[in-house]
Amino acid sequence: MNIKQQTIQKAVSVSGVGLHTGVSATMTFMPAPANHGFKFQRIDLPGQPTVDADVDFVVDLSRGTTLEQNGARVHTVEHTLAALVGLQIDNALIQLDGPEPPIMDGSSIKFVEALQFAGIEEQNADRKYFEVSEFVHYRNPEKDIEIAALPLNDYRLTVMVDYNSQVISSQHASLNDLTLFADEIASCRTFVFLHELEMLYKQNLIKGGDLSNAIVIVDRDVDEDELDHLAKMLNKSKVGVNKQAGILNNLQLHYPNEMARHKLLDMLGDLALIGRPIKAQILAARPGHAANVAFAKKIKSLIQKNAQNQVPQYDPKQPPIFDINRIAQLLPHRYPFQMVDKIIALDESSVIGIKNVTMNEPYFPGHFPGNPVMPGVMQLEAMAQTGGILVLSTVPDPENYWPYLIGIENCRFRRNVLPGDTVIFRCEFTSPMKRGIVKMQGRGYVNNNLVCEADMIASLVKKK
Incomplete structure (x- = not known):
């Protein structure tokens, strides 16, 4: 699939x-x-x-x-x-x-x-x-x-x-x-039983039905007078029945179990x-x-x-929308501040990005030594960079713009993020962009659990 x-x-x-x-x-x-x-x-x-x-x-x-x-x-x-x-x-x-x-x-x-x-x-x-x-x-x-x-x-x-x-x-x-x-x-066609046919006509249904767009199954004996009546009802000069097949007008089935x-x-x-x-x-x-x-x-x-x-799902076997090199072309961040590794989904209103947290992150030696925990400000930065990709997607020439984070509201950190975790960030617009300003909601998940969330305001500024 x-x-x-x-x-x-x-x-x-x-x-x-x-x-x-x-x-x-x-x-x-x-x-x-x-x-x-x-x-x-x-x-x-x-x-x-x-x-x-x-x-x-x-x-x-x-x-x-x-x-x-x-x-x-x-x-x-x-x-x-x-x-x-x-x-x-x-x-x-x-x-x-x-x-x-x-x-x-x-x-x-x-x-x-x-x-x-x-x-x-x-x-x-x-x-x-x-x-x-x-x-x-x-x-x-x-x-x-x-x-x-x-x-x-x-x-x-x-x-x-x-x-x-x-x-x-x-x-x-x-x-x-x-x-x-x-x-x-x-190619398998709709069908109707003969005993239903006249009833459907009387109910003002199948006004457009005829033998070219339906299989009529003859499930009882019919005489010539009834066949003449059916021909008139179906606007045909004559209709017949293949008694062995039981199909009106000898229509051929595409499959025995059509x-x-x-x-x-x-x-x-x-x-x-x-x-x-x-x-x-x-x-x-x-x-x-x-x-x-x-x-x-x-x-x-x-x-x-x-x-x-429901939380975003990540299949590492699937190719990303943007890899680390394309992200570097779009965002003005480099080591040690390039915080997003992949973009796996992007549409007109939302984006999903991946951050793989490793013990090699430069902040771990000084942040809770002996008990490494990803700083909340870094989680927020990774979320904002993911949202930056979404903001840049609104213009046809994103390389010519700077995405700036200009506001944060309702920020919450729900669980610790540790080395070895994969954080899935999802950001979506909560208002249309006006004069280069847009609001987003961002959430981060680890192992299907919400770890952080925030409402963000971003500004899109053309490079000089």
């Missing part, structure tokens, strides 16, 4: 009719900055309101997942979100000039192809995974639905469907590697509404949109409960 966040390199569009609304629309995927997430934008409405792809904004689950926020509604978002998650894209603005993404062929493949054509770009920010650390379970006994998440240092999904149908036996589908999504899951694979696709899209990539093994029996969303809410509630305990 990716370490860094990703967006697309350029805008790309697809057009078509919406499955349930029947309204034609163009959907444009736009690049977005780090930590933006997925947002839909209804550019056909006054003010062009946005809708966050968040489980808190789900308002309808009638044969699809519908979001509403800021007076704007977006129908059937799951296939679009599945394409983004399946390609490990983290940030995108999805513009729509209608109420629903185009259904295309009923799968995610056209979206995947468009996104691949646009190109994928890595960003200077770590992915903010939520790692499931305990068994999470959802059950709907009335519909015999179960979904579970188990701890795993990866993201894998397994789905089982069973419709008690003579046409479709129990089916399983698995995705054990997201890089296989485009080839093995993305229905289970499509349910996995739906689940991948619905779980994107958690708002963060997750690490877990997902096991689902007979899932649907309502169950997927209920399960996503359980995961999101866990994330919110654990939010106060």
Whole structure:
């Protein structure tokens, strides 16, 4: 799984009719900055309101997942979100000039192809995974639905469907590697049983549905009169049934278990509404949109409960954003005052830096001899230098500026920092920059424990 966040390199569009609304629309995927997430934008409405792809904004689950926020509604978002998650894209603005993404062929493949054509770009920010650390379970006994998440240092999904149908036996589908999504899951189409079809039409759903964007499963005997009626309803001159396959109009399946694979696709899209990539093994029996969303809410509630305990994570095997040489090019500090060894994440509003504390630091012989403790002022200096990198990132030519620390407030030292410790500093803007002045909050962690924190004010001054 990716370490860094990703967006697309350029805008790309697809057009078509919406499955349930029947309204034609163009959907444009736009690049977005780090930590933006997925947002839909209804550019056909006054003010062009946005809708966050968040489980808190789900308002309808009638044969699809519908979001509403800021007076704007977006129908059937799951296939679009599945394409983004399946390609490990983290940030995108999805513009729509209608109420629903185009259904295309009923799968995610056209979206995947468009996104691949646009190109994928890595960003200077770590992915903010939520790692499931305990068994999470959802059950709907009335519909015999179960979904579970188990701890795993990866993201894998397994789905089982069973419709008690003579046409479709129990089916399983698995995705054990997201890089296989485009080839093995993305092309699997939505489906409906014949006994549901007329009911959906009467409920004013699937206005844009036809045999080019859905698999219709014939799960009972039909005579010629009913076939003629179906042909009229589907705007076809004639439809037939392959009785052996049980598929209307002799449509060929992409896979024997295409229905289970499509349910996995739906689940991948619905779980994107958690708002963060997750690490877990997902096991689902007979899932649907309502169950997927209920399960996503359980995961999101866990994330919110654990939010106060989350600290930046450091993997020394991953290459840094800036190494010690690049830091020296940006900051006006040299030994023994260059206090930051690596920058491992940097985006528009935050930065994460690493300070490896060794016994060779020049202040240890004179600071608490026999009981070496890193001076608080040095911790603060290392934090300020990390913040200096963030401040310099706001200008296109950082080598031409000096970052100055001009104010410190609410400074606290929580634990001793000792030789051998690795301090992870995270600084983030708490106010927009005005006339070269900006406020930041900085925190330092050792072994997941907060060791120091401060609110800082910095000034950015152009070199003369």
